[in-house]
Amino acid sequence: MHNENLLLDVQNLRTCFQTDQGEVAAVDGVDFKINKGEVVAVVGESGCGKSVTAFSILKLVSRPGKVTGGKVLFEGKDLAQFSDKAMQKLRGNDISMIFQEPLTSLNPVYTVGYQISEVILLHQKLTQKEAREKAVDMLKKVNIPRADKVVDSFPHELSGGMRQRVMIAMALSCNPKLLIADEPTTALDVTIQAQILELMKGLRNDFNTAIMMITHDLGVVAEMADRVIVMYAGKVVEEGDVFTLFKDPKHPYTKGLMKSIPKIHELKVELLLRHSCEN
Ligand SMILES: Nc1ncnc2c1ncn2[C@@H]1O[C@H](COP(=O)(O)OP(=O)(O)O)[C@@H](O)[C@H]1O
Ligand SMILES: [Mg+2]
Structure with missing residues (x-):
């Protein structure tokens, strides 16, 4: 069924790099969707393919990398069909990106x-x-x-x-209709980070901007995200709404990630509070 709310639809995306050791699939068959106004966090260890996924969506992968498969639909339109000029226009208008x-x-x-x-x-x-x-x-x-x-x-x-x-x-x-933010606040101090997250929330509330938020900070995830995508070695290994994922992580990597956070209990309490406010 056609979903009126669907903004970004990434299907079986694959991006490879030619290296001395042969071809490496940095993004290896990734599927996910982002609805209008939705905040989706993408988490996963360093090198798992988060940034390359973002660059692939925007058609900004350059040699030795290449998108070798899959589809990216934005508002139902296949971005593979877009000329360089049309992509440039899209990037300045409907989709904007904050780079690492x-x-x-x-x-x-x-x-x-x-x-x-x-x-x-x-x-x-x-x-x-x-x-x-x-x-x-x-x-x-x-x-x-x-x-x-x-x-x-x-x-x-x-x-x-x-x-x-x-x-x-x-x-x-x-x-923008979609903001792709690749670890946007990692380099900033905590106070400024909090202000910038507030700004992004404001953007979502005022303009229904969807946000793809790449981060390794589960605090940011707990505060911002509606849904979470967990990547591991170029693949999406787990996906769910933020409450379920924190409460009941399934994939070993996600479980490990949750355990590695010293303040995980505080985060869960914060999330529960947010949950009860939103419902
Ligand atoms: N310029 C490059 N040349 C070769 N391999 C690359 C290059 N950029 C990225 N890769 C490969 O893509 C993988 C994913 O990188 P990246 O998406 O930047 O990870 P992260 O999840 O930390 O953002 C890396 O582990 C690396 O193998
Ligand atoms: Mg990265």
């Missing part, structure tokens, strides 16, 4: 204000001046101090944490 490494996605030759304004102007009928003011607002929202100065800085003039926040501001500026 922010330097790769900020353009070194433009000020951060210019780059955020460009995104804003694509989506809203504003003057340059208004867009710039909105860019300053966005920088303030991600808690950048002296935002009215930073807006005229170039990426290399900022620290890693600041660049990460600039990128988040940019990703949130276009009110």
Whole structure:
């Protein structure tokens, strides 16, 4: 049956890398769906294929990697049929991504204000001046101090944490239908991390933005996610709503993951509270 709410449908996705040891399937037949407005966490140990999955969805895998199989449907449309230009448009509009490494996605030759304004102007009928003011607002929202100065800085003039926040501001500026966030807050300190998670929740509440949240932080999962996908060695090994997964993990990897968290009991209590608030 056709699901009106379905936003992203990943089917049997496979992405390989050519290495000296032969072909390695970094993503090895991955299936999952994300509904409109849904927050799906993707967890799994380092190297299990989370980032490559995200890059594959956006058609950003470059040599020696290659998507060798499967399908990615966004709003029912097969992204394999999209030209490079159409993909570029999709990435700036309907899908935005916060990368693990922010330097790769900020353009070194433009000020951060210019780059955020460009995104804003694509989506809203504003003057340059208004867009710039909105860019300053966005920088303030991600808690950048002296935002009215930073807006005229170039990426290399900022620290890693600041660049990460600039990128988040940019990703949130276009009110995407899907936000793919690859460990977006790992490099940030706890207070700022909490503020950014709040911002993302706001985006979901205000614009029904779906979020694919790649993380290894179960605290983030407990706080944000509706559903969790667990990956292991390029495959999805477990999937379920966040409450069931915390309560009753099935796969040995997931069980181990839950056990490795010192504050797992506190997290469970927090989750139960959230559960009872939402129902
Ligand atoms: N540039 C590359 N060259 C060769 N192999 C790669 C490359 N990038 C990723 N891989 C392979 O893909 C696997 C998954 O990587 P990745 O998706 O980045 O993991 P993570 O789950 O930590 O995000 C890695 O274990 C590695 O084998
Ligand atoms: Mg990664």
